[in-house]
Amino acid sequence: MIKMIRVDNRLLHGQVAVSWTHDLGADAILIANDAVPADPVRKSVMKMAKPEGTKLVIKTIEDAAKALNSGVTDKYKLFIVVESVPDFVRLRKLAPQLDFVDLGGAPTREGTTHYDKAVNLTDDEVAQVKQLVADGVDVFVQMVPTDSRVAITKLIN
Template structure:
């Protein structure tokens, strides 16, 4: 298994992921790890429709994702792992998933969140979780598509 990209993006599979990242990284497997989406047949159908041809999509709960990755279920796959929050990344790391770098693509504005960049809005819990991830040695970058310049996400947060 080769985790080519671990990305926080609350839109999950959309143009940036389906076109730019999958081609750039030669992806043949997308994992959407989200408890809510894993239990919503309509959202699962939409994700399947949005995937690029010749790319397998698995939509799993966080615990199922941890189990399958740790069991090497995705052997010989080039993978994009998509989640919608830094908390889900921390759960995976605490569950034994080896994550060295996280790409922050988009976290839309919701009540209680403050806009940090054009595409990212965070609440205090999100900020604290990003700090925990950084303290674990995980590189955090902000970048929409592969040709964009990498931006050190912790510098945006003042850390």
């Protein structure tokens, strides 16, 4: 069962590893990212950050979609983390059952507009988010579990 899908440019870090995993009751974290599986340093850091007793799986976006579609993840209370809006869009194209996403961390970059707390999006990302919403995906912002969810449609026009 998928408990949460989160866009967070930091992927696995203290807030995600502790607050979200505990609050969700997640017993597995799936990092879907094309760069991390080939980066031993980043993989090692994420393995150290994972909460004790929680399974950590790091896969490319394509391999993550294959795992989600095959049913092997169904036995877990799964927390999925992707690095960016485009990564979520790619994952969802391959695993269309993903029908919600929390925009938890998109940093300030050149060409971004600030929307909420740590959510900064380019025009292309805004267009992608609007398309997700049009496709029926529940897109929201919730930085920490104790915050209320804010529908992205309240933040972007």
